[in-house]
Amino acid sequence: MIDSLSHEVVNLKVKDSSSIARAHFSLGEIYRKRIPLADSAYFHYHKAEKIYRKLSEEFNIAKALYGIAVIQCNEKDFIGSEVTAIEAITLLESLDETNGVKKYKAYIYNTLGIVFDELEQYGESTKYYNLALKFKKELRGNFSASINYTLNNLADSYTRSGQYELAIENYKLILENKQLIKEQPGFYALVLGNYGHTLYLSKHLKEIPNLYLKALKISDSIDYKGYNSIIISQHLAEYYNDINYKDSAKFYAYRAKNISKKYHNDDLLKSLLLLSEIEEGDIAAKHLKDYVKLSDSLQKNERRIRNKFARIRFETQQIEQENVRIAKERMWLLIISAVLVISSFLLYLVITQRNRNKELQFIQKQQETNEEIYNLMLSQNESIEEARTQEKKRISEELHDGVLGRLFGTRLSLDSLNMSNSAEAIKTREQYINELKTIEQDIRKVSHELNTDFVSGSGFIDIIKTFLETQTLAYKLKYILELDDAINWDEASNKNKIHIYRIIQESLHNIYKHANATQVNISFKLKNNVICLTMRDNGSGYDVNKAKTGIGLKNMRSRINDINGSINIDSEIDVGTTVIIEAPIT
Structure with a gap:
């Protein structure tokens, strides 16, 4: 039966946690009561307790703890048994006093009585035995046998503490039941022997050794x-x-x-x-x-047994003798704590306000610096573009005034020679003239295109392109840049451009430092007058929910908040990371 039940426990599905816990508890009961194997009983009670804790079933937790406490008591781990029993009682105290709750309170108090009796703390022992009797007498159903067992334990504790009169009184209370010898002859013999021993210790020897011999005869008669x-x-x-x-x-x-x-x-x-x-x-x-x-x-x-049970995770019960001292300390602790909390809060406010002021000053200086850097970049770019424009204009003028003039003269000369009547000469001259016309048209087209001003609105994008070419080369990255011609960068403020530039700069730095990527795709789109910047890499990715927020990411969020935008980061391990920035164009 035990083997089949153990096999059933192993094969139960995890989802049926309550059934698994009940099976472990049943095995614990069997190994404790029918087949006294402390190790096996403890193992299954402990398993049941762990599952019941996950299910938050306080009553069942207390039942499992009671089983553990009994085992610890039987194996003489009295301190461990006390701790476990007290925790079980604490759990039961939080529940409504049903018949089942009262029953296990009685059983646990009886176990505590045994524990303190073995520890020779007889005052505590008798206190818990009396609590057990109180609850057993309130139970519905026939618990007379259980009450008698606790009465016998109480009487034994009185005997060991030298309170013989109280012990004799309780033994007599049990022996008053004339049906006890028929219903429970073995227990009757035990009580009779204990009663005789108490009389012997108290020097009442009139019935000794007859009570002993009677008890032994009853025990032998039932082969007990x-x-x-x-x-x-x-x-x-x-x-x-x-x-x-x-x-x-x-x-x-x-x-x-x-x-x-x-x-x-x-x-x-x-x-x-x-x-x-x-x-x-x-x-x-x-x-x-x-x-x-x-x-x-x-x-x-x-x-060895105490070491084996040392895994029990419960804290020791507070000693009752310290309750008064703890109450006073708690009051002072509350007062001191309140003062410390208020002081700490005020100090926190002062420090927070000071740090906030420093942060605002830093942001202001950073903004000024960013503006200055961007203006310098624009000035430098404008100088480059101006030189480039002048060079293109010079080439255009050279083409127009030099090359085109000479070609035009040549064409006129060839045209004047076209007076020859030779068919072959005429055909040849026409081919040259047509070729010269084609060259002339191409040169005019190139001249016109070189002389066209397309710099307007392209300064910021040129800065971005230059930066990407430089940084991706340094970072050994390939990049793809997609631009939306619908974006009019002349409408965007310098502040927005600076923050977008810095966000791209920080993102590339993060990709190089953390992602181990080989390529990054960057695209600009315009949706409902909002610039959408998407940066996607093919790096190692990370768990967005578990990753710590570094200074770089904090700065990115701060910048996007400063221009009333939004940032969204999506990452998948071994796939890559996507950063999406949305910022108003103005």
Whole structure:
């Protein structure tokens, strides 16, 4: 059954998380209750808890934590068990008090009672046992057996703390149920033995050892030679040793030892110590040596278990004794925090305003510098264009006044020679004359085109072309530039041109520095009086959502915001990056 259920857990689909969690929880319950395997039970409870946390199911988280707390308690990781149980209780406190919530509160408080009892903090132990009883008595349904178990635990804690009268009172409360011996004979024998032991410790020896013997007889009659028989036999051995009945003491001590070999290492440890006190000489020494050896082994095993459970991720419960001090500290902490927050906020305002003023001054200076740089660039370009125009005009005049004049004279000469009557001469002359006419027309066309002023409106684009040719050569990039003739750059302000130029400059720099691209496509389009600049590279791309915003990108956004434009960056890994800028033409 276990193997098939484990196989089912592995093969469940991930989407059915709730079913997976329930399966893990069921396995944890089986490995804890039916097949005591602490490691397997802890593993499945822990798996269930993790899934329930993802589903935010607080009640089920608390159930899984309860299972873990019980395992930790059984394996003597008492501090870990306390931490886990407290977290489970905290989760249940946030829920409505349904019958299920009350039931698990009772179970968890009972576990905390056991934990503190083992830690010999009997005041805490009895407090949690009483809380467990309170909730169990409020439950709907028949929980009388569960109530009796907690009453027995409470009585045991009273006994160990020396409060014998309170212990006896609770044992009697359990034994008042006349049906208990029929319904739960093993538990009845356990309570009867514990009751007799409390009487023995409190020096009420009238019913001793009869109560012990009665309890042992009931336990033996149901073939219940387990925990109850071990404890009762140890109590009888202690009693007979105290009254110096050595043979009877040895009989029951060895009986407890032999049974505990099969079941409980802790009880075997106690039996060995008891025999070392009852026996004498070498035999006593041997039992004491076995006791020390087993004790060391158990301590190592407990450390191993605690280390294995050290993965538990929950924080330790605040110590109740510090609650008053924490409340006072919290008040002062709140006051100091409020003062610090207000002071920090005021300081932040001052620093922010100062930085903002500096930023505005920097932007203003940067704007002035950009204007100056652009004007210098325009002036330089105008000088170049002026020299180019003058050179073209000189060539035009040279062609018109020189070459064309000579060609015209030649044509007239050839025309005057056309008087020859020879058909061949006439045909030849006509061919030359027609050729000269063609040359004349071509030269006139070239002269006219060279003399035409096409510089108007082309200064900014020439700057862009020059920049692209220079930078792509330096960056070892190929580029394609697409222009829209519908854009009248003369209408665009110098401010807009400067920012567009700088954005192209920054984008090329980023492509060179980060993209590992080999080509960039740049296009200008005019849509609804808005200049659309698109720059697309074939680089490595990046995740736009995860990438940090650098200074360069911040400057680009600042520039586009300054001219009331917009910027959009789209990138795909191993495909490339596209930057789209939209800016009004004016």
